[in-house]
Amino acid sequence: MxxxxxxxxxxxxxxxxxxxxxxxxxxxxxxxxxxxxxxxxxxxxxxxxxNRVAQRLRIKEGHRKIIGLLIPDIQNPFYVDVVRGVEDYAYSRNYALLMCNFAQNKEKERMYLDIMVSESVDGMILAPFDKYDQDVINLLEKDFPIVCVDRGLADYQDVDIVLVDNERGAFEAVSYLIEQGYERIAYVGGLPSIPTSQQRKDGYVKALQKYNMPVDNELINFGDSKHDSGKVIVRELLQLEKRPTAFFTGNNLITLGALETIHAMNLVIPGDVAIIGFDDMPWSISLNPPLTAVKQPGYEIGKRAADLLYQKIIEPEKPSVKMMLNAKLIIRDSC
Amino acid sequence: MxxxxxxxxxxxxxxxxxxxxxxxxxxxxxxxxxxxxxxxxxxxxxxxxxNRVAQRLRIKEGHRKIIGLLIPDIQNPFYVDVVRGVEDYAYSRNYALLMCNFAQNKEKERMYLDIMVSESVDGMILAPFDKYDQDVINLLEKDFPIVCVDRGLADYQDVDIVLVDNERGAFEAVSYLIEQGYERIAYVGGLPSIPTSQQRKDGYVKALQKYNMPVDNELINFGDSKHDSGKVIVRELLQLEKRPTAFFTGNNLITLGALETIHAMNLVIPGDVAIIGFDDMPWSISLNPPLTAVKQPGYEIGKRAADLLYQKIIEPEKPSVKMMLNAKLIIRDSC
DNA sequence: TTCATTTATGATAACGTTTTCATTGATTTA
DNA sequence: TAAATCAATGAAAACGTTATCATAAATGAA
The missing domain is CATH 1.10.260.40 (lambda repressor-like DNA-binding domains)
Incomplete structure (x- = not known):
């Protein structure tokens, strides 16, 4: 060569x-x-x-025009939307993007964090592994420019962050189910250590409380945010003697697992069981019946986060901002 | 900082x-x-x-332990599978991965190619924009280590490449439709300039010919590989006086568009129309009815491609190999 | 003991840039 | 006309590594 x-x-x-x-x-x-x-x-x-490598070695931090993006699960369409938002923003500002998927694996996350620092990115956008993510906190304490998306940190508040109002989104979804007359509504969430799983559960509980309905712990379940756990948990729930008449599923992949089980058991949606998913998907409308879902503005989140990061890079002393975007209930035919 | x-x-x-x-x-x-x-x-x-940047500047090509991955559409789950395969291989060999999505946009592809060269990657894995992709050919002519996936180049054969036997996959799918008794079978493909679109069409035609069925050009359509074109084209086809009784859709996103239209028109699958999609999706089984589909081994493709690239990097004179993997028809309930 | 070899370390060039400083010749100012 | 400014350019340092070469001390062989 x-x-x-x-x-x-x-x-x-x-x-x-x-x-x-x-x-x-x-x-x-x-x-x-x-x-x-x-x-x-x-x-x-x-x-x-x-040669960008030589350039980056010479140029000082904040002027290298490259940022990192670290996402927890590239198989989840929500994060793909976020990616697209970040990409487009970066492209428009002529920043290169170093994108990595840590597949919700702590060891990989650590490796990629190291790589990004060591690749001298100007800053990074990431969804922390969980709310205790010490590796991310370490970087933040060194004033490394970071914007969090989707998930916050428990003990570290001074971060730029773009979140979705998960609690409210969940509240609206569950309220809608209640208003439609469903009484035994189950929640199937993702990993309990991830903030969004808890927030969505909180919204679910608040809706029940508002309507003076009992909160049954048997109906509150957490999985691991993957297709299979949705499939398995929903099957168990449907085998309960007093089985749920509606599901509120806590993320994309769980929703799909739930659907698989429901169809496999030959139950009709919404006649036998209703379902609302948290996270809309591009093809929710292609489902049969089209899925009622809470749509997170993934693309928007990506763009906003990228903008916040850009601001932070050009003005490191900028006070950090917390941004909360609304999720929107999209009513289709699954309840 | x-x-x-x-x-x-x-x-x-x-x-x-x-x-x-x-x-x-x-x-x-x-x-x-x-x-x-x-x-x-x-x-x-x-x-x-x-500092990886300084390291890379010093170390000579082929020893820098970083490769590039350039994909045409990160919103297409097939490519996400490929990504996962490449990622896992890279991780296992301790290579860093510079991943970019050019969103089937020629200008972006060119930019990312430049960035990768300029970032001094040891080599790259990519699916060319189309079969005439001159930017990729230019790199190949400079002996830059490249492995193509999913799509080949028309005028340049001396490349490592991992393909799926699209023609055969399509042939089997359409043969199956014919054997099930469907007679007016439509093909809805992606962008005609992309090799896979043509190969799948060829398989479709061959199956019809084998069973001595007429090839009706009215039933052969190409879109732009996106959700919307599937939706639109299928709607047009369903409004034909002699409308198709079965669809063979040429990729993921088109399949989803097709499903949207079919459900919107309140047609029952497979009673009113049958459908087989090229490209299975993780959630095909979650659809109602579960979708019969041709599954491409995306993850495997990624792994193989990464391995070929690795071989090429450590032994640049290695003759290039063309690898063809089989697609597999997964029979579910949509036909 | 003397010379050759080995072991452990350091000085330095190189990778490809950007930037600071110095130099030269041209142009302006007084 | 002399001094001061300006415009255009080049030399060289620096970024953080790796690798080559040199050097010094320690070990071995004769």
Missing amino acids: NKTPSLKDVAEKANVSISTVSRSLNYPEKVDTKTLGRINKVIKELNYRP | NKTPSLKDVAEKANVSISTVSRSLNYPEKVDTKTLGRINKVIKELNYRP
Whole structure:
């Protein structure tokens, strides 16, 4: 593989020093138009591109134009929306994006955090592993620019963060179920250590309380945020003697697991059981029946987070902001 | 933000030269156990991590332990599977992964290709924008280590590539439809410029021919590989006077668009229309009815591609290999 | 004892940039 | 005309590593 041309190659061919070539790229107004023309011609001929690695080594922090994005589960369409938002923002500002998926694996998360620091990113956007995530806290304590999305930290409040009002979203969903006349409503959440799982449960409980309905612990369940746990938990619940008549599922993948079980048991939605999912999906409308769901503004979250990070990078002393976006109940035909 | 410690900081604190510290990291057997102990203690104290940027600048190509992954559409679950395969392989070999989504946008693809080269990756895995992708060909001609997945190049055969036998997968799916007694079978493909769209169409045609059925051009359609085009095209087809009784949809997102239309028109699957999708999805089984689909081994593709790339990097002269994996028809209840 | 080898370490160049400072010649000012 | 300013350029340091080479001390062989 033949080496890509460097400043030196351009300089030699254009008969100037590398300083001048570098200048022609960064401060073209400071070099003679004639020289500039000559240099640009050579650059085109050689198809020269600055080496980002060398650039990053030299340039100081906050000016390197690269940010990191660390997500917990790329198989979850919600995070994919977030990714898209961050991507688009980064692209518009000409930032490169170092994206990693830690697959809700603590060890991987640690590795990727290390890599990002070591790759000298200007900052990063991430959803912490859980609310105790010490590795993230360590970075925050070193004033590393970080914006959290989707999940907060329990003991560290001074962070930029973009959240969804999970409690309210859940409250509205469950209220809607109650208003439709459902009485035994089950909650199936994701990992209990993840803040959103708890917040959605809280919304669920508050809705029941508002309508003076009993809160039955048998109906409150947590899984591991994956397809399979939704499938298994819903099956168990449906085998209860007093089985639930409606489900409020706490995330995408759990919703899909729930649907699998419901269809496998040949139950009709919403006749036999109703369901509302937290997290809409692009194809919720393609389901049969189309799924009623709480839509999180994933794309918007990504964009906002990226903007906050950008602000933080250009003004490190900026006080941190907590931003809460609304989730929206989208009523279709599953309840 | 306080600077992360460098070799120099460790060296000073441990009272040795930076050479010795570097050596202690890379060739620990070459430094005195006593010194080594002292250095390691300091490394731990300062929480020193080598700066990957500086490393990469110094280390020569093929030894930098970072590869790029460039995918056309992160919203398509098939590519997410590929990503997961590549990730796992990279993780197992201790390679970092620079992942980018060009969202089937030529300009973005070019930008990301530039970034990857400029970030000095050892090689990259990608699905070309289309079969004429000149930017990719240019890199290949410079002997840049590249492995293609999912899509090939028309005029450049000397590439490592991992494909799915699309034609055969499509052939089997359509044959199955025919055997089930469906007669007016429509094909709805993705972008016609993408090789897979054509190959799946070819399989469709071959199946019809094998069973001596007419090939009706009215029933062969191409969209843009997105949800919406599936939705629209299927609606048009269903409004034909002699409407199709079965659909063979050419990718994930088109399948979902098709389902949306079918449900919206209150047609029953498979009673009124049958459907087989190319590309299974993790939640195909959660659909109602569970979807019959051709499953591509996305994860496997990712792993194989990563392995091929690894081989190519450590042995650049290795002749390139073309690998074809089978797709598998998974029969559920939609036909 | 003397010379050769081995072991442990350090000094330094190099990777490809950006930036500071110095230098030169040209232009302006007094 | 001399002094001061300005414009255009180049030399060199720095970023944080790795690797080559040199050096010194310790060990071994004769």
